[in-house]
Amino acid sequence: MTAQLPATLPITRGCPYAPPDEHRRLRDEAPIQRVTLPSGETAWTITRHEDIRAMLTDPRFSSDRRNPHFPLLAKGQRINTGFRASLIGMDPPEHGPARRKVVGEFTVRRMEALRPRIQEIVDQHIDAILAGPKPADLVKALSLPVPSLVICEQLGVPYTDHEFFQLHSSRLLSRLTPPAERKAAIDALRDYLGELIERKAQEPADDLLSRQLEQQDDREELVSLAFLLLVAGHETTANMISLGTMAFLERPEDIRKIQEDSSKTLPAVEELLRYFTIAEFAVSRVAVEDVELGGVLIKAGEGVVPLSNLANRDPEAFDHPEELDIERGARHHLAFGFGAHQCLGQNLARMELQIVFDTLFRRIPGLRPAVPLDSLPFKDDASVYGIHEFPVTW
């Protein structure tokens, strides 16, 4: 038998609502197979819900991004950032204690306590939309500023600096950013956060970074934690707000359902998270021992790239997986990852999305897209899927 060259893994969606067709083709050929990544490296892709959950709870797969075999999607991502590993790049035994230091800031109860303030922020931004010109860009007017303000307030970052963060974090997340620029964006953010933490050490306030400083004096670790939370807090929820609003606007009967019964909004949010799976590639790992996974031997030093988007449409795990059914009630999707690294901010994200959809369709019942939805500029070029600009009117 002649050796077969591995398939390549393209990462651009054709249909904005679905995983790339090529990913489906890969899955249909073999649920686990070797592929060439756009970076030129080879890795395994895994596509089954069950295999991904098994991998993400198996300590023989490492999250350490400094491992030279850690699979990277874009060229030039393997740069020395000068950072200490952040939470997402740590393995046990380092990871558990580090996560425990901060997780108390994100408990379900703590998030509930933020609800009134988030509601206030959402209302203010909707006031501004209603008072401003039509059409409005939903992304600039609502999707980005709401989560961005919330995370800035929580961390104790002056919101006046949010444009700086948005600029640098979008450069960081874009696959088109050249390596030198990516490094510059990282340096700019790191310097800023280092100075901010220095100031907080002098003048503590009632915020996450000040509270972390009381517990530990490792400034470098704090800088990478702040960096992670800020970047994660800027782009993810924002894109879900835009995509979720788009999906609702296409389904007026779903808007009616949540207007009539607001207890349906949270399950709807869960379904939107599954359906869009915007951080499809967030959970790559590298094997540090030989492991058999789903009947395939993965050798130590080989990278694994799970296609979470496909797993969230795995017919073994979800009935009629290609349908967006806001009353599905299934919560075992992998949009927030799985295993010890599952998203720290997931309950904050859920609440923000719930408040935004409830408030938006109550306060602007006539909301509609100002352009055909298929002409929207979708983010095919970023590690977190979304929409660049979303003109709406009412």
Next chain:
Amino acid sequence: MRIVADTDLCIGAGQCVLTEPEVFDQDDDGTVVVLVENPEGGQVDSAREAVKLCPAVALSLQE
């Protein structure tokens, strides 16, 4: 049926609390607290759901 929580494994994702706040809680550090060790009635199903959703495999059931 008894719920067993391995607090060393718990990563504080809160999936259990979201599933059934009458059975699960989190302490100030985010670690799971089992409020009802022996669930009954409708709580049995939600305990099963919580076990399935826990990303850290920190929860299990002794039948």
